Every structure is written in structure tokens, then in C-alpha cells.
Amino acid sequence: MAGLLDTVNQRTQLVGQNRLELLMFRLNGRQRFGINVFKVKEVLQCPHLTILPKLNSVVRGVAHIRGKTISVIDLSLATGGRPIEDLSKAFIIISEYNRSIQGFLVGGVERIININWEAILPPPKGTGKFSYLTAVTEVDNELVEILDVEKILHEVAPVKTDVSAEILASATEIDKKAIEKVILVVDDSSVARNQIKKAVSDLGFKIVLAKDGRDGLNQLRKMALDAPISDLVALMISDIEMPVMDGYTLTAEVRNDPKLSDLYVILHTSLSGVFNQAMVEKVGANDFIAKFNPDELAGAVLKALKAADPS
Structure with missing residues (x-):
């Protein structure tokens, strides 16, 4: 896993070619999910998590990583699933969204794939407004779901929208x-x-x-x-x-x-x-x-x- 993201900083040439690279991961079970590598800072084996009082129910704790304290969100819980149980085998995807750094707890991390944005499709009709999907694609004849991370973060910590x-x-x-x-x-x-x-x-x-x-x-x-x-x-x-x-x-x-x-x-x-x-x-x-x-x-x-x- 240490070398999985060694070349992330060299992948920026994909931007502007209507292409992206997805880091594929699993939560609980066989279903695959994807996150844009461009938003990933690091992937780590799940470290020790410190439980703090009054955390949002989907925040499993905080981790101290490279001198920073980072909230760790259980993506399975956040999307309505059961919690990821065996933390000794779990991973944290360290990512930056909306000017903040957070960790996403996942069950397992697979590999990076290179794909055209045209192959990334909107969620199927009927998923409803409560769905956490922002897009889907197909890899190895299997559906890969891309989560609406901004929706998840908004539910955990809503941002101010009023203009001063x-x-x-x-x-x-x-x-x-x-x-x-x-x-x-x-x-x-x-x-x-x-x-x-x-x-x-x-x-x-x-x-x-x-x-x-x-x-x-x-x-x-x-x-x-x-x-x-x-x-x-x-x-x-x-x-x-x-x-x-x-x-x-x-x-x-x-x-x-x-x-x-x-x-x-x-x-x-x-x-x-x-x-x-x-x-x-x-x-x-x-x-x-x-x-x-x-x-x-x-x-x-x-x-x-x-x-x-x-x-």
C-alpha cells in the first residue's frame, strides 16, 4: 500500500483531457466504490482512533497523523450501512475537500484505474434525493459507485451559505x-x-x-x-x-x-x-x-x- 499513491503528484496531466483516475475501495461486502485520486492525499492502514465526546455518530474518532488531528468518518455508517468493524484490517483515505482535511474509514482499498469522464455516468433514475451517489461507472463488468462526498460532509458539518x-x-x-x-x-x-x-x-x-x-x-x-x-x-x-x-x-x-x-x-x-x-x-x-x-x-x-x- 505504501507505493500505491507514490505518483499521485505526477498524475495531474490527466486534468483537461476529460480523464481521471479512481482509487477503488470497499466498505462492507463486495460492492466497489471510487474516489478521484486527485482528491486523495494519502492512504493508511487504520491507526489508533481516539474517541472524543459529542462527536457526530458517523465519526469513529480522531487520528493523529503527521502532527495533525484528523476526524475519521466511517463511510459505511455515513451512507446508511453498518459500521466497519475490524479496524485492524481497515484503511483510512486521507482526503481534502472544501478546504479541510479528513479521513474516510473504508473496509479495504484495491487499485487505481484510469478512465474517461464520459464513462462516468449520473446515478440511475429512481435512486432518489436521499441517495449518496453522485455518479457510477463500470469496471470489470461490475458497477462502481462514486459517492457524493460533499453531501456526506455537509451532513456531518454543515457549512454556512449566507452572504455577509x-x-x-x-x-x-x-x-x-x-x-x-x-x-x-x-x-x-x-x-x-x-x-x-x-x-x-x-x-x-x-x-x-x-x-x-x-x-x-x-x-x-x-x-x-x-x-x-x-x-x-x-x-x-x-x-x-x-x-x-x-x-x-x-x-x-x-x-x-x-x-x-x-x-x-x-x-x-x-x-x-x-x-x-x-x-x-x-x-x-x-x-x-x-x-x-x-x-x-x-x-x-x-x-x-x-x-x-x-x-
Whole structure:
């Protein structure tokens, strides 16, 4: 296991090619799950866990790793399953999401696979709003489930979504014509979409939602049939990691389409720890912010509007 992630930092060239690498793992039983290697900092045999009072019921304890105290979330418990029992054989996936580092307790870790985002599909219809799946794919003729980690973390430790009074005060200067336009929010996580929607709606904008890059691109092209896109859409806020089409590829497609190329694009992602600034510049995004801070997001929106109308 020690060498499993030795080359993670060299894998960033996959970003922008609509490809990703999944670290496959199991919880209890045979079902396989996957997490993007780009979000994984380290994989460890489960260390000693310290139990603290008043922890969330899905937090099995805290681990002291490399001078830091990290909460360890039992992914099986968090998704409605039974707890992972034999900790001596379990592993912790150390990951960074939304500016915080946490450990995910799993039953076993398998291998890393290289796959195209087009092979990552939305969850089957009928899974319902209480599902913890954000996507699925197939490996070795078996279904691999990709969990909505942002939803899990939101249930463990909800984040603030209200924009501060100070930012709202500065938003009163937004041009009325800009407010009449919509903001397109593209994210595969329903929790993330709603967080962004709440923050941006506080500024007075109407929001159009898309569940992945392909959906977002199709909506933009449909809108551009009726009028110049700049007359209809103030800007686009897009996640990077999404099934079917990732945010980098979406941005590149927007820049290569004459009817969409002037659209202001903000990339908004939980990949804060390993973010590749050069890649953002390569695909032509205007701005990048790490998830999730409502004031920073609102500030980026106001910055975009000022860039469009410097007067």
C-alpha cells in the first residue's frame, strides 16, 4: 500500500483531457466504490482512533497523523450501512475537500484505474434525493459507485451559505441590466448546487442549474440560439470534477464556440489542495475559487460583473 499513491503528484496531466483516475475501495461486502485520486492525499492502514465526546455518530474518532488531528468518518455508517468493524484490517483515505482535511474509514482499498469522464455516468433514475451517489461507472463488468462526498460532509458539518451584510451592501451597485441575466451553475453534487444557488441568489440573481458539463454546454448552446449569450447569461460557475464532461473540458468547449466564447467562467472546486493554476489558464477560465465560502463566491461574482462593465 505504501507505493500505491507514490505518483499521485505526477498524475495531474490527466486534468483537461476529460480523464481521471479512481482509487477503488470497499466498505462492507463486495460492492466497489471510487474516489478521484486527485482528491486523495494519502492512504493508511487504520491507526489508533481516539474517541472524543459529542462527536457526530458517523465519526469513529480522531487520528493523529503527521502532527495533525484528523476526524475519521466511517463511510459505511455515513451512507446508511453498518459500521466497519475490524479496524485492524481497515484503511483510512486521507482526503481534502472544501478546504479541510479528513479521513474516510473504508473496509479495504484495491487499485487505481484510469478512465474517461464520459464513462462516468449520473446515478440511475429512481435512486432518489436521499441517495449518496453522485455518479457510477463500470469496471470489470461490475458497477462502481462514486459517492457524493460533499453531501456526506455537509451532513456531518454543515457549512454556512449566507452572504455577509458587507458583501450584500456592495452588491447594491450591480447594474440592473446585469441582474436581469441568469447565472449558470454547473455541478454534479446536489448539495453543492444548492449551496451555490443560495449564495448567488442572495445577490439577486436568477439561477439556472446543470448537473454536469455536457448538460451545461447544451443549455448554453440552446440559449445562444435566441440571443447573444452575453445578453442572457451574466457568467457561469462550474465545478471541475463532473461525470460525462468535466469543468476543464466544458470551459474549453465554451471558448471554442464563437457564440459562447465571451462568457465569463468561474471554476469552483473542492480540489483546493492540488489545484493546477496553469490548467485553468490553459482552458481559458477567468477565475478560480475553492469551495465553499459564500463571501468569496459572491465576491468573485461581483468581480466578474465589474470586469464586464468597468464603468
